[in-house]
Amino acid sequence: MTPDSPQNGNPKNISELEAVARQMRKDIVTMVFKAGSGHPGGSLSATDIVAALYFRVMRHDPKNPSWDGRDRFILSKGHASPVIYAALARSGYFPADDLWTFRKMGSHLQGHTDATMTPGIELSTGSIGMGLSYGVGVSLAAKLDSKPYHTFVVVGDGESNEGSIWEAAASANHLKLGSITAIIDRNRMQNDGFGADIMNMEPYPDKWRAFGWETWEIDGHDMSQVVEALEKARMPRNHPHPVAIVAHTTKGKGVSFMENNPDWHGKAPTPEQHKQAMEELSK
Amino acid sequence: MTTTASPMASTREAYGDTLAQLGKEFPNIVVLDGDLAKSTMTIRFGKAYPDRFFYMGIQEQNMMVIAAGLSRSGKVPFVSTFAVFATARAFDQMRLAISQMKANVKVVCTHAGITTGEDGSSAHAIEDIALTNTLINFTVIAPADAIETAQAIRAAAETQGPFYIRLYRPPTPVVHTPDYKFTIGKAEQMRYGDDATIIAYGNLVKPALDVSDKLGKEGKTIRVLNMATIRPIDREAIVKAAAETGAIVTAEEHLKQGGLGSIVASITAQERPVPVEIVGLDRYYKSGTGWELMAQAGLTAEGVEAAIHKVLARKR
Ligand SMILES: Cc1ncc(C[n+]2csc(CCOP(=O)(O)OP(=O)(O)O)c2C)c(N)n1
Numbered sequence: 001m002t003p004d005s006p007q008n009g010n011p012k013n014i015s016e017l018e019a020v021a022r023q024m025r026k027d028i029v030t031m032v033f034k035a036g037s038g039h040p041g042g043s044l045s046a047t048d049i050v051a052a053l054y055f056r057v058m059r060h061d062p063k064n065p066s067w068d069g070r071d072r073f074i075l076s077k078g079h080a081s082p083v084i085y086a087a088l089a090r091s092g093y094f095p096a097d098d099l100w101t102f103r104k105m106g107s108h109l110q111g112h113t114d115a116t117m118t119p120g121i122e123l124s125t126g127s128i129g130m131g132l133s134y135g136v137g138v139s140l141a142a143k144l145d146s147k148p149y150h151t152f153v154v155v156g157d158g159e160s161n162e163g164s165i166w167e168a169a170a171s172a173n174h175l176k177l178g179s180i181t182a183i184i185d186r187n188r189m190q191n192d193g194f195g196a197d198i199m200n201m202e203p204y205p206d207k208w209r210a211f212g213w214e215t216w217e218i219d220g221h222d223m224s225q226v227v228e229a230l231e232k233a234r235m236p237r238n239h240p241h242p243v244a245i246v247a248h249t250t251k252g253k254g255v256s257f258m259e260n261n262p263d264w265h266g267k268a269p270t271p272e273q274h275k276q277a278m279e280e281l282s283k
Numbered sequence: 284m285t286t287t288a289s290p291m292a293s294t295r296e297a298y299g300d301t302l303a304q305l306g307k308e309f310p311n312i313v314v315l316d317g318d319l320a321k322s323t324m325t326i327r328f329g330k331a332y333p334d335r336f337f338y339m340g341i342q343e344q345n346m347m348v349i350a351a352g353l354s355r356s357g358k359v360p361f362v363s364t365f366a367v368f369a370t371a372r373a374f375d376q377m378r379l380a381i382s383q384m385k386a387n388v389k390v391v392c393t394h395a396g397i398t399t400g401e402d403g404s405s406a407h408a409i410e411d412i413a414l415t416n417t418l419i420n421f422t423v424i425a426p427a428d429a430i431e432t433a434q435a436i437r438a439a440a441e442t443q444g445p446f447y448i449r450l451y452r453p454p455t456p457v458v459h460t461p462d463y464k465f466t467i468g469k470a471e472q473m474r475y476g477d478d479a480t481i482i483a484y485g486n487l488v489k490p491a492l493d494v495s496d497k498l499g500k501e502g503k504t505i506r507v508l509n510m511a512t513i514r515p516i517d518r519e520a521i522v523k524a525a526a527e528t529g530a531i532v533t534a535e536e537h538l539k540q541g542g543l544g545s546i547v548a549s550i551t552a553q554e555r556p557v558p559v560e561i562v563g564l565d566r567y568y569k570s571g572t573g574w575e576l577m578a579q580a581g582l583t584a585e586g587v588e589a590a591i592h593k594v595l596a597r598k599r
Binding site (some may be wrong): 112190 | 315321336341342344367372401402403404406489569571572575579584
């Protein structure tokens, strides 16, 4: 770590990252429970990726969210806001107690991320399919000014129905951006059900390759694989191409009754379900 | 204070149920939904007529033009998603492929306004009326309740041409009796009055009625017009209200810019100038329950009453 590249505490090792991810999962389920609404499924599928980014891979400074040299993280599928709020709180951007105000009147933790309200949030989201374009802009600025920061964008597989995602994909390649990485949370589900039934976009890896992105596939819940891929993606590239990581994930990961059940896209647990989830996540 | 309890019913459920009924009568109806069928309630049609129901994924722009193509080949497409994603995201497609070509497409959207609530600014459609009112060949309807919704949906199916219909996420107050008859393009006079007129649509009709009833007891008669059809607007009813009551308050869950207030002010200014007070929104709202946000924005009987006092003072 050079002095001009702070990071939240000491980079955590794999088992520490797994512990942070468990805590974040508890936070996610409890936030949605207390709010009475929200999107647990797609937050839980992205948890390991977001934990690895905030607690190991990214250069960022929770005490100085607008630090110019920070790596940029954009959660394009902004309905999964609980996952980024949990990471921001647990890495010190704001007190963990704020999490329990999620979606309530007066809270800085909006239903979908809001760049005007929350420290550490780069982009207002909620209209799906904008985050990768924003990332291209941010990454292009880094290239113009020869800045060393990296841009990470988490994109939903359902979100990738939107043509705008592919417009952004084409432009990142066209602009020869070597410091942007898209992570596709391939949990196979979207709002109304399985992608295969709602809008079949497979095979995703081939599509990203065809758009000029160097594309890798990982198990998005195997922390070693997640860290290895993200660290490799962050290293200076010897080619000016964007990188796509297709992360195979499970929607609702970690809570048995939410796993692989599309009903948990946007629904709050009952008190009993919340209790059961906490027990399962404490094991 | 002035709000009297009234039964609540869901406009989007009324939509899903009516659509499923219409499916039987109109074999040419097809339904396209942008990965929100469980929320817009088009799933009720989808269950009844799976062969004529299409999940279009999260592709609002694509979906609009596909609907235009279907309509020009004899189908009657109903297209649904949340209000903001149709009108803001796919506006160009609605403008050229549907409005300009007079395509027989029915865009029916739920989750309009700030009563959408906890999802926050991105999901609050507060400019959809302003946008769709510029779609020259569209009929734009914002029903006041579930009863009017069912009839507006049927009218859209029976009437050639593009429609935009604006529905809500939460259950909303029922202001009509089952024998009510909706007519496209006609303001519904729900209260007689000579002292001033409240012109409202959607969720603001109930507060308008409450204010009229309250002030009625205090000796003032306030006319209430339910302006469910925004386009084509009932000019005659507006000019008549201006002439007969001399003061107008408009009320809507929408931006003041380009909403009903702007439309009414423009018509009165040209044809019968009278004081007009506009009750509506002028900023983005944040997360909260829908009714908390309505109270914060002053979209309540209290807010409408304050505007009446203001407009009456200006009338004198
Ligand atoms: C433009 C737009 N259209 C529709 C929606 C409604 N919506 C919110 S989340 C979602 C499904 C997203 O699926 P995916 O990206 O796979 O997210 P995940 O399953 O990981 O939660 C939809 C349709 C939206 N937010 N924005």
